[in-house]
Amino acid sequence: MQIFHHGAVDGVTGSCHQLTLDDGRALLIDCGLFQGAEAGADGARAEQLEIGFAVAPIAALVVTHVHIDHVGRLPYLLAAGFRGPILCSPASAALLPLVLEDALAVGFTRNRRLIEQVLAVLRQRIVAVPYGQWVDLAGEPVPGDGADGQIRLQPAGHILGSAYVECQADGKRVVFSGDLGAPDTPLLPAPASPDRADVLVLESTYGDQLHEDRATRAERLRAVIEHALRDEGTVLIPAFSIGRTQELLYELEDLFHLHGAEGPEPRAAWQQLQVVLDSPLAADFTRGYRQLRAHWDAEAKGRVREGRHPLAFEELVTVDRHDDHLRMVRHLAQSRQPAVVIAASGMCAGGRVVNYLKALLGDPRHDVLFVGYQAAGTPGRDIQRYGPRGGYVVLDGERYDISAQVQTIGGYSAHADRQSLVDFVTGVPAPPREIRLVHGDDGAKSALASKLQAVLPESRVLVPG
Incomplete structure (x- = not known):
């Protein structure tokens, strides 16, 4: 052997x-x-x-x-x-x-x-x-x-x-x-x-x-979103299409359930917030996850029995077409409408997240939130490393200064x-x-x-x- x-x-x-x-x-x-x-x-x-x-x-x-x-x-x-x-x-x-x-x-x-x-x-x-x-x-x-x-x-x-x-x-x-x-x-x-x-x-x-425990990371996620609500900015989350995206949606649904009009801690600002899933592949996998709910754990199945929809909640908007993606990028860069955007790729090495980064990195109203591993040599690692110091990142051969807030929540790693x-x-x-x-x-x-x-x-x- x-x-x-x-x-x-x-x-x-x-x-x-x-x-x-x-x-x-x-x-x-x-x-x-x-x-x-x-x-x-x-x-x-x-x-x-x-x-x-x-x-x-x-x-x-x-x-x-x-x-x-x-x-x-x-x-x-x-x-x-x-x-x-x-x-x-x-x-x-x-x-x-x-x-x-x-x-x-x-x-x-x-x-x-x-x-x-x-x-x-x-x-x-x-x-x-x-x-x-x-x-x-x-x-x-x-x-x-x-x-x-x-x-x-x-x-x-x-x-x-x-x-x-x-x-x-x-x-x-x-x-x-x-x-x-x-x-x-x-x-x-x-x-x-x-x-x-x-x-x-x-x-x-x-x-x-060592990762943060689930309660700690959920509270940190809530705090980052609260910052966006106060500053009328966007929380941009580069996420892998399968696994991380679905876990984030699951946790976000719980926060919306908590702060919704019928929830135990209703907050008006949360009721105006949208979550944008801008990745056709991630959307396909999310549909696959919903179809495979027989493989979910007991907690997730319990939420479904309560009438909740952990991966298809009301505040979730899916962007499929490329021209709709470009319009969304322009809208969030120019408006003051708070939003949470989940877009691939997870290490910022390509995909739709790059257009969001180009449009949002220079504005301190916005947050880039990393929830997964950033490999050496990727733009994600550079943003994670140099962003908190006011550094820059090179995207498609051009330099972009980083004024947005850069956050990392390690507990969401798969x-x-x-x-x-x-x-x-x-x-x-x-x-x-x-x-x-x-x-x-x-x-x-x-x-x-x-x-x-x-x-x-x-x-x-x-x-x-």
Whole structure:
């Protein structure tokens, strides 16, 4: 049994890991795109898009979740000759074609016929695997967990459909965490530790940080919006289309419920406030989330039973057409109507959020609120780092001075923080013999490695290089 890492080793993107069994068959866990500084100044380099490993031994691909840094190279894997099944949870099976349709159109080809051909192949290969069910590498259910090549998916609490992967290999249980969610992520049940992990490949995105608790971050979100109401400005939230956007809508609905005319703390200003979702892809995913409400957690289902609509509340306006988007940008820049705008991309590296940034960054009435990880080399990281000092950011080759307020609420990250990662590992009944830290910056991996080695001295903690 061997483990090879084809991505997410030197940073947080491009997740792709290979488990080779002693009989020569291999299992690929994710096949993601490199982003930010890890992709170079002009986007993913050609050599990063190529599949630089042998495809023939790969019997199956397991998708932990549908974020682009975990699935973005899948079309290139198909082009390289991969012919096996694509195993994922039922919710991921529903969402994956949406993600890749957009990725193909943006970064692969504008040829609609070719996109449809790729999507048709993709849909044929997807095998939906229920949580908790052991299956073989063809995705067929099997009775137990003894034979090599059996896998099982468990909820990871990161985004809808996310999973960590338990694998039987050479008599050992090898676990790939994918991305783990925080314990109190809206809409999703918290991940539970596996009952066994001889070898654990663990993400470390926030291995050096602690998140705010849910009550604290909700209060901070309310405070940022109150600032916009006072200053008649816009709160601009660069958000990832899947996961973060839906969590934000869920929390915003709760604030509107609290401050609405019939709520326990009615506030007139809140009743005039609009939330603008300006991202067709995010809107598509939000509809997908609503259709997959059977996978929501008990709290979210309880709100629905109360007659509430966590992802489709009255104050929510969706912008689809590009000309409507441009009108909205001009309106919010020129008027004094408070609003909350959620727009992609989450790291400000493209998409509609860039037009909002160009129009709003120079005005102190407005706030830019970051609620997710900003990779090195992205405009989002630059705004987050230099904005509080009155710095500038370069967008599409032009310099834009930052006078808007720049805020960060770390608790809304869909990733587990250091303590949650440690809890996930220490929750395994017998400590793993080996822990491999991936999917993190050097500082995050180093800090998490030190912490894990201190609490689990009998485990071998490695940082693959």
